[in-house]
Amino acid sequence: MANKERTQAADSLLDVERTFKDRLAYAGRFLWRDRSGIIGLVLFLVVVVAAVFAPQFSPYDPLKQNLRDNKMPPPWSAEGNWDHLFGTDNLGRDAFSRILYGTRVSLTVGFFGVLIAGTLGMFIGAIAGYAGGRVDAVIMGLVNLVLSLPYLLFVVFVAAILGRSLVNVILIFGITDSPIFARVTRGEVLRIRESGYVESAISVGARWPRILFDHIMPNLMGPLITLATFEMSRMIFYEAGLGFLGLSVPPTVPSWGNMLANGRKYLTSSPWIATFPGLAIMFTSLGMNLLGDWLRDVLDPRLRRSRK
Amino acid sequence: MQRYFLSKLGQSVLLLFGVLLLVFFMVRVTGDPASLMISREASPEAVEAFREKMGFNDPILIQFGRFLSGAVVGDFGNSLHFKSPAMPMVMERVPATVQLAGVALLMAAVVGIPLGLVGGFNPGSAVDSLGRGLALLGQSIPNFWLALIMILFFAVRLEWFPSFGRDEWKSVIMPAFVLGLPTMGQIVRLTRSTVLEIRGEDFIRTAHSKGLEPRTIYVKHVLRNVAIPLVSVIGVQFGYMLGGSIYIETIFSWPGMGQLVEQSVGWRDFPLVQAVAFFISMVVLLLNLLTDVAYAVIDPRIRYGK
Numbered sequence: 180m181a182n183k184e185r186t187q188a189a190d191s192l193l194d195v196e197r198t199f200k201d202r203l204a205y206a207g208r209f210l211w212r213d214r215s216g217i218i219g220l221v222l223f224l225v226v227v228v229a230a231v232f233a234p235q236f237s238p239y240d241p242l243k244q245n246l247r248d249n250k251m252p253p254p255w256s257a258e259g260n261w262d263h264l265f266g267t268d269n270l271g272r273d274a275f276s277r278i279l280y281g282t283r284v285s286l287t288v289g290f291f292g293v294l295i296a297g298t299l300g301m302f303i304g305a306i307a308g309y310a311g312g313r314v315d316a317v318i319m320g321l322v323n324l325v326l327s328l329p330y331l332l333f334v335v336f337v338a339a340i341l342g343r344s345l346v347n348v349i350l351i352f353g354i355t356d357s358p359i360f361a362r363v364t365r366g367e368v369l370r371i372r373e374s375g376y377v378e379s380a381i382s383v384g385a386r387w388p389r390i391l392f393d394h395i396m397p398n399l400m401g402p403l404i405t406l407a408t409f410e411m412s413r414m415i416f417y418e419a420g421l422g423f424l425g426l427s428v429p430p431t432v433p434s435w436g437n438m439l440a441n442g443r444k445y446l447t448s449s450p451w452i453a454t455f456p457g458l459a460i461m462f463t464s465l466g467m468n469l470l471g472d473w474l475r476d477v478l479d480p481r482l483r484r485s486r487k
Numbered sequence: 488m489q490r491y492f493l494s495k496l497g498q499s500v501l502l503l504f505g506v507l508l509l510v511f512f513m514v515r516v517t518g519d520p521a522s523l524m525i526s527r528e529a530s531p532e533a534v535e536a537f538r539e540k541m542g543f544n545d546p547i548l549i550q551f552g553r554f555l556s557g558a559v560v561g562d563f564g565n566s567l568h569f570k571s572p573a574m575p576m577v578m579e580r581v582p583a584t585v586q587l588a589g590v591a592l593l594m595a596a597v598v599g600i601p602l603g604l605v606g607g608f609n610p611g612s613a614v615d616s617l618g619r620g621l622a623l624l625g626q627s628i629p630n631f632w633l634a635l636i637m638i639l640f641f642a643v644r645l646e647w648f649p650s651f652g653r654d655e656w657k658s659v660i661m662p663a664f665v666l667g668l669p670t671m672g673q674i675v676r677l678t679r680s681t682v683l684e685i686r687g688e689d690f691i692r693t694a695h696s697k698g699l700e701p702r703t704i705y706v707k708h709v710l711r712n713v714a715i716p717l718v719s720v721i722g723v724q725f726g727y728m729l730g731g732s733i734y735i736e737t738i739f740s741w742p743g744m745g746q747l748v749e750q751s752v753g754w755r756d757f758p759l760v761q762a763v764a765f766f767i768s769m770v771v772l773l774l775n776l777l778t779d780v781a782y783a784v785i786d787p788r789i790r791y792g793k
Contacts, residue, residue, distance in 0.1 A: 323498075324505040327775055329730020329767050332748060336513060336764055339752040340523060416629055420734055423631050424749060439632060443738075446635055447643050457632030465627040 216473030222466025230282040237276035238264075241433045245271035250449045265455045268438070269445055274452065277433040278459050284434035285463065288348055288418045289411040295353025297407055300360020301399070307361065308368030309391060319365065322358040330355065334417060338426040345428050348421065352414045363406055364399060371395050401478035408474055412467035419460050435460050495779045499772050506768040510761045511554050515547075524567060524757050563762035568754040573762035577744060583653055584743030587736070588728035590659050591667030592721065599671040600717070603678025608705075610683065618675045625672025631734040634665045638738070651740035662739040666732055670724045677720055681713045715786050722778030726771035 229236065249271035254261045265274035307318040334351060341347040371377060377394050385393075421427035422436015423443075430437055435456040442453025514520045521538040529537070538544055541564075542553065557563060563573045598621075606615035641661060642650035648661050685691065686709065694704045729744070736745035744763055751759040 320501070321505075324502050327502060327772060328506065328509075329726065329764075329771050331733060332730040332764055332767055333509075335733060335748060335752060336760055337516075339755075339760070340513060340517060340757075419629060420631055423734065424737070424752075426752070439635075443635060446639060450639050453632070453635050457629055457636070460629045460632065461627055464629070465623065468623060468626050 215469045216476075219466045219469025219471075219473060222462055223470050226282050226286065226463050226466065229279050230286045233276075233279040233283055237273075237279050239273035239276045241272065241276040241280040242431070243272065247271065250445065250452070252449070253451055256451075266449075266451045268441060268452050269449070272433075274438070274455055277438060278435070278455055280433045281435040281438065281456065281459065282463075284345070284428055284432060285415045285418060285460075287345065288352065289415045291349045292352035292356065292414045293407045293411045295349065296356035296410065297360050297403060299353070300357035300362075301364045301403065303357065304361035304364025305368055305391065305395070305399075308365035308372070309387070309395075315365075318361070322361050325355065325358045326362070331417070331420070334421065335424065335426060338421055343425075343427065343429045345432070348418060348427050352417065356410055356414065359410065360403065360406065363402055367399050367402055368395055371398050405471055405475045405478055408467055408471035412464050412471065415467075416460065416464055419456075491783055492780060495776055499776045502772055503769060506765060506772075507555065507558055510765050510768075511551055514757045514761065520757070524755050526755070558765065563765065564758045566751070566756055566759040566762075568751065568756040568759065573759045574766070576759065577747065577762050577766050580742060580744045580747050583741060584729060584732060584736070584745060587659060587662055587666060587732060587741055587743060588725060590663035591728055592670065592725055594663055595667040595671035595674055595724070596721065599674030600678055603675040604682060604710075604713070606675065606679040607682025607686070610679075615679070618679065622672035622675045625668045625670075625675075628668065630665050630668065631738060633668070634662070634735055634738045637661050637665060651738075653742055658739075658741075662732075662735050662741055666728055666735045670728070673720060673724065674717070677716055678713060681716055682709060685709050685712045715782065718781050718785060719778050722774050722781070726774045729770055730767045 245267070248263070248267055249269055251260075251263050251267040251271070252258055253264065253266045263273050263275065265278060267273055268277070303318060303322070307315045307322075334355060337351050337355075338348070341351070371394070377390060380390050380394055418427055418434070419436035419439065422434050423440045425440055427436050428434050438456040439453055442449075442451075442456065445452050514523060517523055521534050521541065521543050524541075525534055525537050542550060545553075561574045565571060566573045566576055569576060602614065602618035602621065605612070606618040609615055638650045638661070641647045648657050649655065652658055691704060691708055694708055695701075732741075732743065732745040733748050734745075735741065736743045737749045740746065744767060748760060748763050751757075751763070
């Protein structure tokens with residue numbers, strides 16, 4: 180036991196000196212030792228593949244109505260058949276195809292939302308952390324204002340004002356989520372600024388752009404990638420929630436939230452309509468949370484000891 | 488202590504002003520608040536009359552001044568749907584939401600803290616796996632979906648609980664459980680990792696080497712330190728629940744502020760939404776302030792540090 184702890188300590192000492200690329204290679208080896216990380220990665224890849232190849236995998240057109248076959252239960256119940264793997268909804272649309280196309284909406288919102296939030300937040304946080312003083316105080320004051328608000332309430336408020344569209348949803352999440360990235364970036368920048376290698380870079384006369392882009396940015400990537408995974412999962416979650424309230428993408432678009440909102444109306448008579456989109460959200464979210472936990476362990480050696 | 492408290496109070500007042508600014512400008516962000524609030528079929532004359540009545544034609548600073556002077560006395564104008572003052576309608580909904588959030592938090596703490604403690608003291612044990620599994624599920628299950636599934640099984644099939652409303656004591660169980668589940672998971676995680684961390688600290692080793700009984704060490708040294716992060720998480724989570732119960736209250740027809748938000752968004756009754764948003768933000772800021780104070784009372788490092 181003591182021996183194991185010592186090698187772990189040595190590992191994390193070494194990690195500090197490693198560059199980002201080395202760490203990625205290390206991550207590959209680490210993955211084989213951590214089963215939950217593999218499960219997370221597999222779930223995430225399944226969702227990505229489903230989104231990319233939705234037209235190829237879908238047995239039906241997700242928008243095509245077929246009122247003769249409406250509210251068909253899944254094949255394992257008595258009246259169902261194998262034509263519709265997840266059954267059909269109240270308009271006879273194939274639930275499996277709609278779920279596959281729904282991954283596109285969820286991943287688009289998650290990916291672009293995080294991209295906007297991450298870029299914006301990293302920029303704001305880096306300025307605050309690097310400039311310090313009054314600039315820092317003003318920026319962090321604003322960041323804390325947004326973070327102390329009841330998030331969901333304001334997201335619903337803004338979504339109701341702007342109206343239903345994919346672009347609006349992405350913008351709402353991208354902007355409202357950027358303070359979290361700003362806060363993490365600022366904290367990391369402050370920590371890195373005090374480090375020996377930045378001090379020595381300054382002492383050899385490096386100017387601030389070089390310090391920022393060559394020394395600080397690469398070291399920021401680890402914590403930010405981890406955060407991005409968790410935030411993407413959260414956005415997929417909240418997008419479905421907005422859809423459920425009828426405030427996300429237009430009702431004609433097959434998205435998990437819209438399917439849930441529709442299924443709620445037929446909950447007692449045809450429960451499968453609401454069940455499958457919920458399961459899809461759950462597995463996506465589960466996969467990304469497992470993946471995030473694992474990334475945090477791999478990319479941030481300082482946190483690894485809290486796991487065991 | 489006093490100075491620490493005053494600076495926190497000052498920050499909260501500034502944040503509250505920020506909330507007012509946000510709530511005021513949010514309905515004006517599209518450029519035309521009148522067409523946002525009035526039905527789409529309204530004639531141009533009706534829209535213009537509405538604009539005049541609401542004072543949207545006045546210069547923006549005058550509008551903001553009027554909004555502010557109303558807000559400080561709790562006047563957010565009339566609800567468009569009910570044609571009566573908005574704030575009292577919000578206050579009517581407070582008890583239901585507080586009850587729901589309170590029960591949810593209680594359930595989360597009663598289940599989460601023991602699971603986290605046992606898991607932290609015996610990592611890898613069966614109870615630990617249970618706790619970690621629960622934490623992961625709480626994070627991953629969409630609560631609006633879980634609510635539907637629970638209604639299906641426990642209300643429709645088994646008929647153990649009513650599926651909606653707030654008529655009997657049993658009504659609160661299902662919505663509170665669903666609302667509290669993510670918090671339960673978070674409490675398990677936090678308690679567990681704090682115990683793990685503190686167990687390795689020097690002062691625990693010293694206590695052991697002094698020959699203190701393990702039970703004394705757990706209660707006096709470990710539990711006291713676990714309480715510090717828990718207080719802050721519980722404070723934050725209570726605020727999150729007050730503003731985050733929109734889905735749960737909508738699904739269970741729970742007559743609280745969350746349901747009011749959903750309804751007034753549907754009615755395009757934005758003065759009412761503004762009033763709810765301001766009120767909940769104010770309560771959340773107050774809770775954060777109380778959490779900071781409680782934090783300082785429990786942890787002498789904060790009290791003397793500043």
